[in-house]
Amino acid sequence: MQDDKILVALSGGSDSVLLLYFLEKIRKKLNLSLLAVHVNHGLRGDDADRDMEFCSRVCRSMGVDFLSVMIDVQTRMKESGISVEMAARELRYRALEDIRTARKFDKIATGHNIDDNAETVLINLVKGKGPEAVAGIPVRRGPVIRPMLSLNKIEIESWLQSRGVEWVEDKSNSDTSIQRNFMRHKVIPLLREINPDAANAIFANSKMLRSLLETVSDVPGCTSIDGSGRLLVDTVTAAGISDHFLYREISIRLIENFQLNLKLRNFNSLKKLVEDQPGRGIALAGGLSAFREQNRIVIGKSDLTATHPTPLKPGTSVKFGRYWIYSCEVDDFERSTDRNVAYIDAGKVSGALTVKCASRGDAFHPLNGKGSRKISDFFNDVKLPSLEKWSHPVVYDEDNIVWVCGFRADDRYKVTEQTKKIYKLEIKEDGQNHDQR
Structure with a gap:
C-alpha cells in the first residue's frame, strides 16, 4: 500500500x-x-x-x-x-x-x-x-x-x-x-x-x-470479450473442458463483465448450447441472452440500450443501442465501398426517416440486388449474429426499409443522374470518431 x-x-x-x-x-x-x-x-x-x-x-x-x-x-x-x-x-x-x-x-x-x-x-x-x-x-x-x-x-x-x-x-x-x-x-x-x-x-x-x-491455471481458456463487450465462448475448446473448469471460467467472466452470478441451472443450459446446433438461444438473468453460432456461443445484453423507434432528421444524429446514426444533406455523391455510409435520393423518401429494429416479416430490395429479399434471410446472408438480428438499427421511411445500417441500402432509394437532393447516412459504434463532412 x-x-x-x-x-x-x-x-x-x-x-x-x-x-x-x-x-x-x-x-x-x-x-x-x-x-x-x-x-x-x-x-x-x-x-x-x-x-x-x-x-x-x-x-x-x-x-x-x-x-x-x-x-x-x-x-x-x-x-x-x-x-x-x-x-x-x-x-x-x-x-x-x-x-x-x-x-x-x-x-x-x-x-x-x-x-x-x-x-x-x-x-x-x-x-x-x-x-x-x-x-x-x-x-x-x-x-x-x-x-x-x-x-x-x-x-x-x-x-x-x-x-x-x-x-x-x-x-x-x-x-x-x-x-x-x-x-x-x-x-x-x-x-x-x-x-x-x-x-x-x-x-x-x-x-x-x-x-x-x-x-488452477493450466486449463485452456475458452472465452474472450469482443469489441462490443459481448462474451464469446469457443465451443470447440469448451467441449474438451470439464464441467467444473468450464463453469469457473464462464462465471468469472460474467461477474467481471456483467456483475452476474451464474446459477447452475443456467450453466446447464449453456452446456447444452455447446453441444447444440447453431441458431439456438436461451435467456439468462440480468437481461442477458446466449445464442449458439458457428463454433461459438455469444452472450450479451438482449437490449444493450434503448432501441425504440427514433426519428432521424437531416443534420442530426440519434443514439440507437450501441450505435450512433448520422444524417445530413450533401451536395456531392461520393461512391464508396464503406458499408457504414449510404447515400440516398432524398426525393424518393416518403415522409420522415426513422431508426428502429426490423420486424421478422419485413423485406427490402438490396442495392444492386435481384429484387426483394426478406430481412431475416438478408441477416443470415451477411452473418449478423443471432443476438443482434432483431435489435440492429434499420432506417425506414413511412413505407419501406431505406437502409440496413452498416450493410446495404434499398435499391429503390439509390442516387441517379436525376437525383436533385442527397442524404448521407452513416453509422458509428460508440467511441468511434464521426466524419461530419
Missing part, C-alpha cells in the same frame, strides 16, 4: 467508518492519498441526506477529501428487471470505478467484514450458485481491496465505542424482506446456536475454496 492513492467507499456505517479511521491513521506512515466517496442510492430520502452529511462531517474532522455521488437504482431496476440489491451493487461499483479511473487512483477500499462474507456464502449456496460464488468475498479483486474482511461486526463496533467514534445506522438494514437482512437476522443466529463461531468457520472454508480455485 506504500504511496497508494486509495478511494474509500464510505457509507457512514460502522464498517466503513472504521476503515476510514484505520487508513487515516496509517496515511502519513505509508504516504497514502485518500478520497472518501459516499454513494447515495436515491432510495431513502431524508435518511440518505443525513448519512451524506454525516460522512462529510467525519471527513472534515479527519482532513480527508470527500465526494458524494448519486445513482439511480430505480431506473436500473426497471430497465433490467434485476433486484434492488443487484441494481444498487452494480451501479455503486460502477460509480466507484468511474471515479477511480478519472482521478487516477490505485485502489478502492470497502468495509466488508467477516459477517458480510458469511451472508454472501450462504445466500449463494442456497440459490444453487457455483464454486466461485460460494468461495465468498475475495480480499482483493482487481483494484478493489477489503482490509476489514477478517473482523466481525461485534469487534468493529466495540472498537469504535471504546474510542468514542460515532457512526450511523441504515434503517433499511432491519428490513427482513431483503434477502441479505433475512439471512443476517433470521438464519445466521440459528447457525450460531450450532456453532457460536459460525461466521469464522464459513470464512475459513470459503478462503480454502478460493485458494483452491486460484491454483
